[in-house]
Amino acid sequence: MMRSMLCGAWLLAGVVAAAAPAHAQGSGSPTLDAVRQRGQLACGVTTGVAGFSLPDSKGVEQGIDADGCRAIAAAIFGDANKVKYVPLNTENRFTALQSGEIDVLIRETTWTLGRESSLGALFGPITFYDGTGFLVKASAGVKSAKELDGATICVQPGTSTELAIADYFHRSNMKFTPIEIQNLQEILGAFFSGRCDAYSTDSSALAGIRYQQGDKAKDYVLLPDIISKEPLAPMVRKGDDKWFDLVRWTTYAQLTAEEDGVTGKNIDSFANSENPDIRKLLGLEGDLGKSMGVDNKWAYNIIKQVGNFGEMFDRAFQPMGVPRGLNKLWNQGGLEYAPPMR
């Protein structure tokens, strides 16, 4: 008895001693170290929203959120496929991030002050400027959100949509009856069967849902009113600044590449570029990657394997007919703007 306890104590001491130097050699980011050790990025995504993350016919996640996960994996491992997708619903997404089950949440999540201050989380750059909209049946003959007084509205609980429509109806002095079901397929079933007059969520997701109806898409109308600002951004835990840097500069690298005209197809033709900005971006010059704890070719890997921001956006949303709108680059009339990479 005594002997085995002693043995246990020595074993424990050995483990602690072995673990300590390994930690000291790390990148300075516990999350990055954990990702490297696991060999995979654990990325929280939706349970299936076209345009954001939805498995295709081969079971591969497609969409702007899924590509966001790939870009981070490409930066860390040089391999965009080293991602473990964790499908999360609107109610368990924050708990999954807080508890460390996932490393980053890229799940069409709206950046709000309340979430940043009380959830212990930080939001990265806005990857999609969205707004709450309404999808109604064409047969209802509704032309504007102002005509929705007294309507029954389907909405998912735990979303910022819920807050937005409560505020909108209160502000407009109108009444509505909510139907709140958490499961996306169930709430859509309730809307399609006519239990609700309107389904409300981010207008991009509504466009995706309408697109998924195929031939029946014309039976549904997306109302022109956008009743709230919904800036969607990736989310990380507070307290790991180096990890936060990596997540946000991954998006900025894609934006910078688009601004400089670097795409996944033509990137190798820039190998002999004289432009110092492009040389820094591609890791031909300077130590920007090393300073973040990753390879200097990190941005090259992102763009080569996932593409620049515009390519990523078009791949996800062009088939659905969602206009780029506010998500254009700043010099093309949009709001997407990356700080200089130098």
Place this chain on the structure above:
Amino acid sequence: MSGTAADPRFASVRQAPRRQVRLSWSDPRLRNVFWQVVVIGAVVLLVWYLIGNTRRNLEARHIATGFGFLSQSAAIPIGESPIPYTPSVSTYGRALLIGILNTLRVSVIGVVLATVLGTLVGIGRLSKNLLVAKITAVYVETLRDIPVLLQLFFWYGLLQHLPAARQALHPIPGVFLSIRGIKLPDLIWEGAHSAAVVAFLIGAVLTWMWSRQAAQRQARTGRRPRTWPVALLLLIALPIGVWAALGAPFTLDVPALRGFNFQGGMTLSPEFAALLVGLVIYTSSYIAEIVRSGIEAVAQGQWEAAFALGLPHGLVLRQIVLPQALRVIVPPMTSQYLNLIKNSSLAVAIGYQDIVSIAGTTLNQTGQAIEGVAIIMAVYLTFSLSISAFMNWYNAHIALVER
């Protein structure tokens, strides 16, 4: 067993000889005390560690704590609410209160209906009529074996195939059946109605006093005076008389289709209806078996003895068999009631906003998961302990009085 142990005549014989506790490891009593102190100490340390650890981690992650959010205004849209509520104006505390009331509403109605339906099906299984016995047997065996969540989805799915509001079914004037739920005319409440309710309550108390009087007279003289005409007078004629004296107001708020939906009247939403029907049908299949086994547990000799006295069938069932069966039925019934209340939390899946649904949204909007879950746990614990306490009291009340 316990009766004999409490008998004072055996006290001196049964009692173990008293011994001093020795401060030695070989004394079993000292060892008992020692281990109990160790176990309790370990539990207290563990709880203390968990609380401390949680607090440290919440602070380290900058997650807000405390119950201050209860008085903040809540932007939770709520579909069905028994008390006034305005999203973006009312507080989280009020939203949670509505959740509790909604859970109570479905639980109380569910428990009553499940008991009635379960008892009928249980008696049906003992019927000599082969058709009734087989149908109830199939009812019990099928419904017990299908998970309750699936049953809820089934009922909710079924209700979604009702016609749209504009083509609502209209079986009786003022009643509309559509995908938006069942719309019923609502009575416009006035002072006379409240007075009638008060008169009914007074009548109930008087009826109870009269029936006690009757029981006493029966004990004295062997003859029981008739109670039902008095009860009829006090319980029905008195309230109606009061209502009529105050002008007999009777105005109905009849639902009418306006805009998207029916306005006015009373609504039974599809979410509530699906949850209630699902829970009642599922639980009643268990209650039926409890009732059947309770009745079968009464010895055949009891029936035969009662019939030998020449008592009619109904009286035998009511006065001889059921009182004995109840002693077997009540304890397992308690756990069925608790199951029904806890299963009502599946409401989340079909969009009925019970306490779990509203607390879930609250903790999502405020980010205070620990407080939200603590509230849910406290609510269910309170409900369950109250039901248990009541059923224990009732069980003791009907228990065999041992002398």
